Amino acid sequence: xxxxxxxxxxxxxxxxxxxxxxxxxxxxxxxxxxxxxxxxxxxxxxxxxxxxxxxxxxxxxxxxxxxxxxxxxxxxxxxxxxxxxxxxxxxxxxxxxxxxxxxxxxxxxxxxxxxxxxxxxxxxxxxxxxxxxxxxxxxxxxxxxxxxxxxxxxxxxxxxxxxxxxxxxxxxxxxxxxxxxxxxxxxxxxxxxxxxxxxxxxxxxxxxxxxxxxxxxxxxxxxxxxxxxxxxxxxxxxxxxxxxxxxxxxxxxxxxxxxxxxxxxxxxxxxxxxxxxxxxxxxxxxxxxxxxxxxxxxxxxxxxxxxxxxxxxxxxxxxxxxxxxxxxxxxxxxxxxxxxxxxxxxxxxxxxxxxxxxxxxxxxxxxxxxxxxxxxxxxxxxxxxxxxxxxxx
Amino acid sequence: xxxxxxxxxxxxxxxxxxxxxxxxxxxxxxxxxxxxxxxxxxxxxxxxxxxxxxxxxxxxxxxxxxxxxxxxxxxxxxxxxxxxxxxxxxxxxxxxxxxxxxxxxxxxxxxxxxxxxxxxxxxxxxxxxxxxxxxxxxxxxxxxxxxxxxxxxxxxxxxxxxxxxxxxxxxxxxxxxxxxxxxxxxxxxxxxxxxxxxxxxxxxxxxxxxxxxxxxxxxxxxxxxxxxxxxxxxxxxxxxxxxxxxxxxxxxxxxxxxxxxxxxxxxxxxxxxxxxxxxxxxxxxxxxxxxxxxxxxxxxxxxxxxxxxxxxxxxxxxxxxxxxxxxxxxxxxxxxxxxxxxxxxxxxxxxxxxxxxxxxxxxxxxxxxxxxxxxxxxxxxxxxxxxxxxxxxxxxxxxxxxxxxxxxxxxxxxxxxxxxxxxxxxxxxxxxxxxxxxxxxxxxxxxxxxxxxxxxxxxxxxxxxxxxxx
Numbered sequence: 001x002x003x004x005x006x007x008x009x010x011x012x013x014x015x016x017x018x019x020x021x022x023x024x025x026x027x028x029x030x031x032x033x034x035x036x037x038x039x040x041x042x043x044x045x046x047x048x049x050x051x052x053x054x055x056x057x058x059x060x061x062x063x064x065x066x067x068x069x070x071x072x073x074x075x076x077x078x079x080x081x082x083x084x085x086x087x088x089x090x091x092x093x094x095x096x097x098x099x100x101x102x103x104x105x106x107x108x109x110x111x112x113x114x115x116x117x118x119x120x121x122x123x124x125x126x127x128x129x130x131x132x133x134x135x136x137x138x139x140x141x142x143x144x145x146x147x148x149x150x151x152x153x154x155x156x157x158x159x160x161x162x163x164x165x166x167x168x169x170x171x172x173x174x175x176x177x178x179x180x181x182x183x184x185x186x187x188x189x190x191x192x193x194x195x196x197x198x199x200x201x202x203x204x205x206x207x208x209x210x211x212x213x214x215x216x217x218x219x220x221x222x223x224x225x226x227x228x229x230x231x232x233x234x235x236x237x238x239x240x241x242x243x244x245x246x247x248x249x250x251x252x253x254x255x256x257x258x259x260x261x262x263x264x265x266x267x268x269x270x271x272x273x274x275x276x277x278x279x280x281x282x283x284x285x286x287x288x289x290x291x292x293x294x295x296x297x298x299x300x301x302x303x304x305x306x307x308x309x310x311x312x313x314x315x316x317x318x319x320x321x322x323x324x325x326x327x328x329x330x331x332x333x334x335x336x337x338x339x340x341x342x343x344x345x346x347x348x349x350x351x352x353x354x355x356x357x358x359x360x361x362x363x364x365x366x367x368x369x370x371x372x373x374x375x376x377x378x379x380x381x382x383x384x385x386x387x388x389x390x391x392x393x
Numbered sequence: 394x395x396x397x398x399x400x401x402x403x404x405x406x407x408x409x410x411x412x413x414x415x416x417x418x419x420x421x422x423x424x425x426x427x428x429x430x431x432x433x434x435x436x437x438x439x440x441x442x443x444x445x446x447x448x449x450x451x452x453x454x455x456x457x458x459x460x461x462x463x464x465x466x467x468x469x470x471x472x473x474x475x476x477x478x479x480x481x482x483x484x485x486x487x488x489x490x491x492x493x494x495x496x497x498x499x500x501x502x503x504x505x506x507x508x509x510x511x512x513x514x515x516x517x518x519x520x521x522x523x524x525x526x527x528x529x530x531x532x533x534x535x536x537x538x539x540x541x542x543x544x545x546x547x548x549x550x551x552x553x554x555x556x557x558x559x560x561x562x563x564x565x566x567x568x569x570x571x572x573x574x575x576x577x578x579x580x581x582x583x584x585x586x587x588x589x590x591x592x593x594x595x596x597x598x599x600x601x602x603x604x605x606x607x608x609x610x611x612x613x614x615x616x617x618x619x620x621x622x623x624x625x626x627x628x629x630x631x632x633x634x635x636x637x638x639x640x641x642x643x644x645x646x647x648x649x650x651x652x653x654x655x656x657x658x659x660x661x662x663x664x665x666x667x668x669x670x671x672x673x674x675x676x677x678x679x680x681x682x683x684x685x686x687x688x689x690x691x692x693x694x695x696x697x698x699x700x701x702x703x704x705x706x707x708x709x710x711x712x713x714x715x716x717x718x719x720x721x722x723x724x725x726x727x728x729x730x731x732x733x734x735x736x737x738x739x740x741x742x743x744x745x746x747x748x749x750x751x752x753x754x755x756x757x758x759x760x761x762x763x764x765x766x767x768x769x770x771x772x773x774x775x776x777x778x779x780x781x782x783x784x785x786x787x788x789x790x791x792x793x794x795x796x797x798x799x800x801x802x803x804x805x806x807x808x809x810x811x812x813x814x815x816x817x818x819x820x821x822x823x824x825x826x827x828x829x830x831x832x833x834x835x836x837x838x839x840x841x842x843x844x845x846x847x848x849x850x851x852x853x854x855x856x857x858x859x860x861x862x863x
Contacts (some may be wrong), residue, residue, distance in 0.1 A: 036708070037648055037710050039707075040647075040649075040650075040708050040709055041646070041647050041710075042505065042506075042707075043439055043503070043516075043520075043521075043522075043647070044518055044519070045500070045504065046500035046501075046517040047517070047518060052504070055504045055505070058703075058708050065469075071561040077518060077522075078518070080521075080522070080525060081518030081519055081521050081522035082521065083436050083437050083519065083520070083521050083644070083646045083647075084646070084648070087429050087430075089641055090641075159609065189701040196502075220492070222498075222500070222517055225498075229483060232525040232529065235528060388704055
């Protein structure tokens with residue numbers, strides 16, 4: 001088995017001794033150790049992108065490990081198929097080793113770096129508490145103006161929070177989140193690129209990666225029957241629930257974007273009612289998001305204990321909870337728009353959305369960004385000749 | 394009473410259980426191992442050697458019956474049964490749809506294994522994924538499964554199976570029974586006895602590693618032999634390869650193999666070469682090197698390569714011993730420095746390098762050297778140098794119960810009406826010696842399915858008999 005020392009030595013030799021090779025962390029060294037076992041076995045090559053990417057390498061440096069860790073979808077297939085999984089003394093558990101490094105990369109690549117620590121504190125309690133706290137704050141603000149239980153709003157929440165106030169609250173949070181994530185993934189991309197052929201992005205690679213992201217190809221198990229959840233059975237549940245969540249989120253996002261266009265371009269002011277486009281998108285997206293997150297929650301709770309990094313469960317559940325609360329409160333707001341509860345519902349919804357966006361760059365959402373980057377690098381790299389060339393012999 | 398009792402939990406046992414259940418029998422499967430270690434050696438396998446006359450899904454070109462048979466004839470040196478071998482070969486051509494129906498997935502050959510793209514169908518995820526799929530399918534179909542239930546003896550009424558007794562002392566009666574509990578490769582005492590003491594006074598088997606499960610203790614095999622069942626095969630024969638000497642005693646599996654033999658030289662403890670490392674393509678020779686190393690003093694060898702070989706073979710799981718000079722390498726490996734340097738110098742000066750091509754039987758060879766290296770002979774002269782210690786790694790033993798194409802266990806030539814055997818416990822009928830990749834699974838699948846069907850038929854007959862008499 002490869003020890004940290006020899007791994008570092010080999011990494012140095014790989015680089016011709018010229019470059020300074022970053023010393024691996026214990027979690028990274030563990031991925032390196034397991035990859036050396038996997039690379040001499042390779043039975044799992046058909047499951048996903050990680051193993052074919054692995055076979056292009058003889059040694060695993062920091063950047064290789066970061067790339068592979070984010071390429072792993074934690075589907076669990078390789079764990080259940082592994083002849084070296086615990087209780088075997090080799091103790092190979094690729095999903096867990098990868099998840100632990102993945103969690104570390106989120107922290108390492110966070111922008112600004114000081115906020116990376118938030119990843120460790122963004123659990124379920126914090127997420128819900130943040131949403132509740134923000135909602136309470138808004139409720140108190142409205143209550144002080146005496147408008148909390150008001151039948152005279154006629155479904156128009158701009159009477160409570162003027163449009164410009166909402167924009168000035170949400171736009172900075174949203175823009176900051178987007179910027180922080182972009183900065184993080186930019187640095188990740190720069191670090192990983194030299195280890196993944198160094199080639200620039202091209203059309204076919206982008207198309208292939210987009211396909212893998214949008215279809216969640218690697219939750220299909222390689223055979224299309226799905227990934228593992230609580231045991232060695234393959235199931236499409238996770239893939240489907242993730243689709244409902246992802247596309248639900250995108251529809252809600254589209255609803256907001258269309259509404260913004262309506263407001264600024266056409267001067268059509270909310271609220272919009274069915275069958276207007278923003279409402280259609282929002283209702284369908286909201287329901288989809290609710291079903292998807294409820295399903296993901298259930299699957300997460302039933303998940304085999306050896307899958308992934310248990311320490312990240314609070315982060316997973318916190319994100320799922322915020323998405324669920326956002327969709328639930330959004331739908332409740334729509335259904336309760338004509339009642340005196342409008343103000344409270346609005347405050348709850350705005351609290352949930354604000355908490356969601358505020359935690360976006362330092363929570364589970366990051367997985368989509370970093371995994372997409374890794375899938376892109378994989379699609380680029382695989383189009384280059386295999387530097388190892390074992391198959392030829 | 395249950396209809397069919399299956400003893401064992403690997404590929405052959407599962408194939409038998411599934412077939413018996415599909416034929417309508419009630420089935421109980423007893424696996425000696427706990428659930429985490431179920432599946433025996435099947436969990437370490439990766440493919441099935443398949444006959445096919447035209448390209449078939451993951452299989453390219455054709456691998457006709459005759460070629461398959463000739464391959465088998467060659468590796469066994471004629472120690473095989475043509476009728477049973479051809480039965481296996483034909484069964485391998487049409488069993489995969491059935492396997493798929495029980496959840497097994499196939500995939501194109503793994504990288505680094507393209508040489509078997511034509512002959513072998515790979516299991517997606519390997520043998521453990523196959524075992525998982527079969528157990529899942531068996532459970533769904535209503536096969537009863539008990540783990541940690543090794544069977545130690547059978548109760549017979551003449552040639553007829555009556556009941557099995559477990560290690561815990563429980564008596565389990567059934568109308569018929571399939572034995573598929575593996576060879577005796579995990580039983581180090583028995584291996585020691587089978588291999589005996591050599592002319593150097595060593596007990597060679599003491600230095601063997603077991604590539605697979607620790608649960609194939611051969612308890613039932615020994616019991617059957619004592620009970621007078623007809624046997625076949627030599628207890629010292631088995632599927633044996635040279636593996637990394639640092640591999641664990643059990644379950645090292647595929648990743649401990651050393652694939653760089655044909656790219657360099659192999660020396661023994663005395664720093665002497667002992668066999669033509671370049672005799673043929675490595676996939677055709679890997680199965681003889683276990684025995685070759687077993688015959689060397691201390692049952693150890695050292696595969697030596699130089700920098701030119703790096704990247705041309707599957708990366709080994711353990712890092713090799715590295716040195717910048719040959720004397721330093723000898724020292725690190727614990728070999729006599731002068732002898733080692735002389736051996737390499739003799740080899741290097743005997744090399745006649747033509748056009749090196751590892752994908753063909755090239756013209757790089759030695760002249761005036763004994764033993765010769767007939768292909769891929771290039772001087773070992775480019776630092777860094779690497780050494781990998783190798784030991785014999787036994788995969789499974791060939792001593793088994795003699796059968797005909799019904800898989801019935803035989804006593805003095807008479808077939809039992811309701812006791813059948815499959816898998817490693819009878820693979821010696823086809824494999825008298827030698828091995829070729831994926832044939833173990835072909836044998837297990839073919840005879841496991843036959844045994845399951847026969848056992849279900851025997852149980853149904855027993856039912857009818859019972860009704861006839863009441």
